[in-house]
Amino acid sequence: MNEPKSSKRQGRVTIREVAEDAGVSVAAVSKVLRDAYGVSDTLRDKVRASMGKLNYRPLASARGLRGRTYTLGLIFPDLRNPFFGDVFAGVNTALERTQYQVMQGIGTTIGALAEAMIDRQMDGILLVGPNEAPAYLSELALRKPIVAIGHHDDLTPMPFDTVNNDDQLGARLVVRHLIANGHRKIAMLSLLQEPSTVVRQRELGYRLEMMDQGLGANINVGRATQVARDVQLSVKRMLESADRPDAIFCWTDLMAFEAISVVTEMGLSIPDDVAIVGYDNTMYCDFAQNRLTSVDQSGELLGLQAARLLIERIEGRTEAEHFVVTPRIVARASSRKRG
Amino acid sequence: MNEPKSSKRQGRVTIREVAEDAGVSVAAVSKVLRDAYGVSDTLRDKVRASMGKLNYRPLASARGLRGRTYTLGLIFPDLRNPFFGDVFAGVNTALERTQYQVMQGIGTTIGALAEAMIDRQMDGILLVGPNEAPAYLSELALRKPIVAIGHHDDLTPMPFDTVNNDDQLGARLVVRHLIANGHRKIAMLSLLQEPSTVVRQRELGYRLEMMDQGLGANINVGRATQVARDVQLSVKRMLESADRPDAIFCWTDLMAFEAISVVTEMGLSIPDDVAIVGYDNTMYCDFAQNRLTSVDQSGELLGLQAARLLIERIEGRTEAEHFVVTPRIVARASSRKRG
DNA sequence: CTGAAAGCGCTTACAG
DNA sequence: CTGAAAGCGCTTACAG
Numbered sequence: 160m161n162e163p164k165s166s167k168r169q170g171r172v173t174i175r176e177v178a179e180d181a182g183v184s185v186a187a188v189s190k191v192l193r194d195a196y197g198v199s200d201t202l203r204d205k206v207r208a209s210m211g212k213l214n215y216r217p218l219a220s221a222r223g224l225r226g227r228t229y230t231l232g233l234i235f236p237d238l239r240n241p242f243f244g245d246v247f248a249g250v251n252t253a254l255e256r257t258q259y260q261v262m263q264g265i266g267t268t269i270g271a272l273a274e275a276m277i278d279r280q281m282d283g284i285l286l287v288g289p290n291e292a293p294a295y296l297s298e299l300a301l302r303k304p305i306v307a308i309g310h311h312d313d314l315t316p317m318p319f320d321t322v323n324n325d326d327q328l329g330a331r332l333v334v335r336h337l338i339a340n341g342h343r344k345i346a347m348l349s350l351l352q353e354p355s356t357v358v359r360q361r362e363l364g365y366r367l368e369m370m371d372q373g374l375g376a377n378i379n380v381g382r383a384t385q386v387a388r389d390v391q392l393s394v395k396r397m398l399e400s401a402d403r404p405d406a407i408f409c410w411t412d413l414m415a416f417e418a419i420s421v422v423t424e425m426g427l428s429i430p431d432d433v434a435i436v437g438y439d440n441t442m443y444c445d446f447a448q449n450r451l452t453s454v455d456q457s458g459e460l461l462g463l464q465a466a467r468l469l470i471e472r473i474e475g476r477t478e479a480e481h482f483v484v485t486p487r488i489v490a491r492a493s494s495r496k497r498g
Numbered sequence: 499m500n501e502p503k504s505s506k507r508q509g510r511v512t513i514r515e516v517a518e519d520a521g522v523s524v525a526a527v528s529k530v531l532r533d534a535y536g537v538s539d540t541l542r543d544k545v546r547a548s549m550g551k552l553n554y555r556p557l558a559s560a561r562g563l564r565g566r567t568y569t570l571g572l573i574f575p576d577l578r579n580p581f582f583g584d585v586f587a588g589v590n591t592a593l594e595r596t597q598y599q600v601m602q603g604i605g606t607t608i609g610a611l612a613e614a615m616i617d618r619q620m621d622g623i624l625l626v627g628p629n630e631a632p633a634y635l636s637e638l639a640l641r642k643p644i645v646a647i648g649h650h651d652d653l654t655p656m657p658f659d660t661v662n663n664d665d666q667l668g669a670r671l672v673v674r675h676l677i678a679n680g681h682r683k684i685a686m687l688s689l690l691q692e693p694s695t696v697v698r699q700r701e702l703g704y705r706l707e708m709m710d711q712g713l714g715a716n717i718n719v720g721r722a723t724q725v726a727r728d729v730q731l732s733v734k735r736m737l738e739s740a741d742r743p744d745a746i747f748c749w750t751d752l753m754a755f756e757a758i759s760v761v762t763e764m765g766l767s768i769p770d771d772v773a774i775v776g777y778d779n780t781m782y783c784d785f786a787q788n789r790l791t792s793v794d795q796s797g798e799l800l801g802l803q804a805a806r807l808l809i810e811r812i813e814g815r816t817e818a819e820h821f822v823v824t825p826r827i828v829a830r831a832s833s834r835k836r837g
Numbered sequence: 838c839t840g841a842a843a844g845c846g847c848t849t850a851c852a853g
Numbered sequence: 854c855t856g857a858a859a860g861c862g863c864t865t866a867c868a869g
Contacts, residue, residue, distance in 0.1 A: 170641075173862060184840040189864055199838055219618045220559030220567065221862035224845040228559065230618060238583035239781065247577050247604060260614045263602035265586060275599045279558045279569060279618075302509075387781065416785060423786035442578065442726065446755060447762035448787040512846060523856040528848055538854055560846035563861040 172215045181209035223280035229258045232276035235287035236267045240413050242439040249462025283469045290355040304472035306465045311356040322465040322482045324456030329486035330364025336488050337406045341497035346404035351382040394421040412437035434494040450492035457484050511554045520548040562619035568597045571615035574626035575606045579752050581778040588801025622808045629694040643811035645804045650695040661804040661821045663795035668825035669703030675827050676745045680836035685743035690721040733760040751776035773833040789831035796823050
């Protein structure tokens with residue numbers, strides 16, 4: 160390996176130059192930077208003027224060595240699910256008037272990403288739909304402030320903040336909606352690998368509501384990985400079975416769009432042959448080729464709230480908070496009344 | 499603001515502890531860490547053993563203060579276009595066996611994101627489809643290694659690396675394909691705001707090929723922002739105009755899916771009333787409800803190559819390289835032969 | 838309210 | 854090949 164170019168930081172203004180320009184100490188500039196207490200208005204103005212004049216920008220990694228980097232990590236599992244775009248929009252809104260900047264890490268290896276973020280001195284980490292064991296998350300929370308978006312408590316409340324929609328209720332709403340529209344043989348398409356607590360809550364809600372409605376005998380849960388081909392096979396298997404469901408509740412919109420594809424391919428019609436319902440109410444639901452009924456869990460609100468909670472934690476709060484949004488069903492043609 | 503918790507780095511193993519454990523100097527550990535030259539096998543083995551035993555992880559921000567952070571920034575404009583997922587997958591593949599980690603910044607304010615990444619000591623930055631002025635990018639390249647994915651040269655070759663598909667050719671392929679399938683009144687739906695060089699190249703290819711094919715009189719370019727409602731209005735306007743096009747080439751799949759929605763909503767059929775073609779060949783093209791003909795520009799390959807070039811740059815290469823992929827058309831039902 | 842000094846965890850010349 | 858010392862750009866107690 161060659162040496163890094165020495166010109167790399169060439170021209171970068173440091174806190175020392177600001178101090179010289181303003182005729183104050185380095186420590187004084189640092190205080191102004193952090194809005195720390197004990198600075199006179201005169202000094203602050205002088206320093207601010209110099210910072211502006213020299214176009215000073217603090218180096219986050221240097222700050223991080225002693226204090227904060229003002230950087231938050233946001234980890235989500237993949238780039239193809241538009242729901243994460245909603246969450247991200249909310250996070251950005253929360254950070255608008257703050258010094259904090261968010262950096263994304265994307266992938267299902269939450270652990271590795273979280274460690275990389277800790278190595279990079281992120282002040283806190285937002286995790287979307289983590290499928291890691293609660294024990295790992297609890298241990299992680301000991302080392303760094305974290306907020307989980309889409310992670311339900313096991314038995315005991317988690318020692319870290321969580322932000323959720325009521326997934327169990329969301330699933331119940333779907334079942335009720337489908338029944339109200341004349342469907343009885345309601346199947347659910349769920350996730351096969353490493354189901355997160357979110358998946359499990361949705362499954363539970365589906366099962367409980369089916370039983371409450373006296374349709375326990377019709378409970379039918381299929382499972383597929385996120386891989387397109389696997390989803391296709393699962394949907395096909397469901398639709399070709401002896402007692403074909405007249406409605407499929409997919410645990411996420413992304414799977415529902417694939418289900419729509421399979422149903423269309425098979426020459427069946429939606430919703431007359433089979434109704435489809437998703438979860439997340441992403442922008443693609445509105446497309447006329449989908450018209451997908453879905454559950455809105457306010458991704459943007461979840462992201463906004465999560466970022467706020469994380470900053471509170473970084474700035475000192477010690478007891479965990481748990482924020483829950485009530486989901487609502489958004490009906491579209493994919494689940495219209497039968498007959 | 500409260501003080502950050504002093505327990506924050508509690509328990510973090512430092513290079514000094516590794517040195518003590520291995521019975522060598524701190525400098526020696528640093529050399530092993532960087533695979534630097536001039537370390538005996540014995541010393542290296544001892545140090546590696548201690549690092550493993552103590553579960554040592556270097557602190558990126560401390561490294562960055564003098565050397566590298568082994569962190570690359572990846573900036574892309576939004577989270578809703580699945581094409582970026584392909585690019586990202588390629589970047590990840592390139593980084594697999596390296597020490598580098600990638601962090602994403604998402605948004606259209608490239609400048610602000612790039613500055614935030616420089617403040618955070620990223621070793622280099624990957625920019626996807628930047629719509630910033632070439633002058634800004636050139637100035638940025640002076641301060642930090644960058645690679646632009648989807649950015650064509652203006653007049654003079656850019657002083658930074660670029661990775662592209664041949665967008666002009668891609669657009670030409672679309673026009674040829676549509677003509678071969680019996681379409682003549684081929685319109686293009688392009689981007690209204692701040693068109694990037696990519697958009698312009700696709701427009702240029704479209705215009706040139708239409709003229710080459712003797713269809714110059716049929717050139718018809720509509721423009722819309724990325725906002726869904728605006729795309730809908732533009733498509734509607736096109737389809738309701740006196741000389742309705744019999745095919746619409748959308749500059750990106752995302753817009754094409756919206757076009758399919760509008761056409762479906764209007765009760766027209768695809769491709770008999772109007773053919774639709776997109777660009778990017780994202781996974782949604784395969785869905786039976788879309789069956790979208792599209793241009794494949796190998797997003798994964800672009801991402802892979804871009805990451806490789808960036809690392810080369812960071813490690814010393816000084817002359818700019820420009821990598822170009824030849825696009826290919828992937829025909830699906832949305833552009834089937836007329837009549 | 839203001840500042841001099843120490844230190845965060847690394848890397849970098851420079852001696853040996 | 855190996856190591857002691859200086860230093861990267863900040864923040865943090867601690868004096869004054």
